[in-house]
Amino acid sequence: MNTENIFNWLHISDFHQGMRSSEHLWYDVKGSFYEDIKYHCLKFGDLDVVIFSGDLTQQAQKGEFDAVTKEIEALWEQFKSVGQNPSLFLVPGNHDLERPKAHSPVAMALQSWTNPEVVEAFFQKDGPYVDQVKAMFKNYSQFLNKLKSSKIPLLEDSVGVLPGDCCGVWKKGENSVGLIGLNTAWSQLTNGALQGKLELGIKQIHHTTKQHISEWASENHANFLVTHHPAGWLSPKSESDFNLEVNPLGRFTAHLFGHMHESIAVQEDYGDSEVKRSFQASSLFGLETYGEKKERRHGYNFGQIDFSNDVIIWWPKRAEQRAGAGGWTIRPDTGSLPRQQNECVTYKIQLNKKKN
Template sequence: MDKSNKLHWMHISDLHRGQDRTEEVWSVVRQELYDDVKRQIDSRGPIDLVVFSGDMAFKGEADEFSSVKVELERLWEVFEQSGSKPNIFCVPGNHDLVRPGKTSALRNFSSILRTTEEIRNEILSGKPSSYRDEAEQAFANYSKFIKDLAGSAIPFSLDCQGLFPGDTSAQLSVNGLRVGLVGLNSAWTHLYGGDALGKLDISVRQLNSVVGGDLPKWSLSNHVNLLITHHPAEWFTQLAREEFEGEIFNPAYFDAHLFGHMHDNRPKLISEGAHDRRTIQVSSLFGLEKVDNKEERRHGYYFAILDANVDFCEFWPRKFEKKVGGVWQTSRDGGLLKRDENFFSQTWVVRNVKDVELKKV
């Protein structure tokens, strides 16, 4: 199977390892996941990359991350048995931190940082700051988990660490394609329970800290660039969203924004002038969800193959369904597909890289 100029990836999010009342069901769902991974590889070839867009743990506790590492090692055994050894790229979510106490200065200022510019500038300056110290402490278990994962047998993508824990970048060479990955911590102001929709902050300084302060130069050295956060843009304040969409998720330099935190798979391609803005939302992989104050399970993930030979990307959206008799099974996410099809396609043209000729087959 010729994989020239192709990127085959799997996007997962929101495992919520350690959440109460999930352990008894997870083993069955996990086996369904393993079997589906094997089928995907058997039919479409090795997977090159796994993007994990946060909420690996439930309360950000050390033992939860130890369990996540074990789960990932088991999954990579399945990959290797099927002839794959993909790289993993991670960002943290709001369940991957230990929430500061009610007297925390950062927690109390987190929802009003855009009106307290002196404090915000101090946090984002990169200089010593008690506020940023609190953020680093909140994500300390996540940071240790990442260090442990990087030292494991799982191929781990991380070239540069930035302003906050979870601000990272990496550049990969995959089947002739140069792939750029940027992960930004969108949870550093999500330090409390309750509804945070429209209340979170994010800064272009986080992006600049992982691309050498020059996004165009960094981006144009790659055929494909993916921006990964845990939250969608709708969860940022109005000013933060304007900064995100205007200065961070620039469609001239990023091909897609990948994120989790939500209940459904939902890829979108929106044309804005001469540019396409592509967002790819992945469903929660596992855990009890609350929708309209009712608990329900809506879980899934997707596979994708970007083929630069034909300028298309194919998506296989997957979901866990409870069948007749209460049996959990993996199946196609029919809400995104036509009739009995198992995948759908989007036009996706990769950029040219100076002095690197992409030999299409």
């Protein structure tokens, strides 16, 4: 297959390494996971980037991150066995930080987040707030540094002020895809119903690209925004800032995220061929239920941009136990697809042609 004008990615999320009650099941399912990756790549072309949208661990402990490192290295051995070496792009989730005490600087700042002076001070590079956030993500940052010293190619050209804020550009021939990852987990400091209560700072995206975000995005044919949470988990003010300033019309080809433990593809039409597109990944593995006994779908997504035909294709996959016979199988997650689609969904997209 000629892949010169193809960008292929694998999107995984919510691994929750450290959930001991189901850890043994992962060893049963990952063989099917490996085989499905090989099958997909043989049919649709080699992977270019693996995107991991957070919750790598359950409690952000060093031993859990060490175990995740071993799983990533094992996955890359599978890639290498079929002649592949994709890049890895990561953002942290709310299970990847050690939560501070209630009277910590970050917790106190969140109580006054509507104060512009507090928000301005929060993102000062050498300020007490950033130092506290760095301490919360210490084990995650050490995990990243360990990966960087390994043979796993990280797609990370620039980092922001907060741990997990990063960006990188994938290039092949004349084509380029920009990826920006933003840490949406730093304000999830407690358990409980926090949907609609998390915060995100506009400065996160500007610090990450080291330049005006619109200029950065215009240099690429396509761009992805990667977070752990969907926008609906942000506070009303932060969600408004996210929709208007971080993810406005025309900037990103798609927003990729996890956290909700099921696969969903959404394309919102704003008229005049202007759309916003989001791809949500299932939980790669973990407990069978979460929250109020909601079923957790085990799975992941493949995606592809075909630059020759200006389309984006999304394949949701689901891991299922074989009823009665035992063992695991990987199938298309048809419940996540539009009607009359049995394997994938294809959208026409507008690529940035300025570089052509």
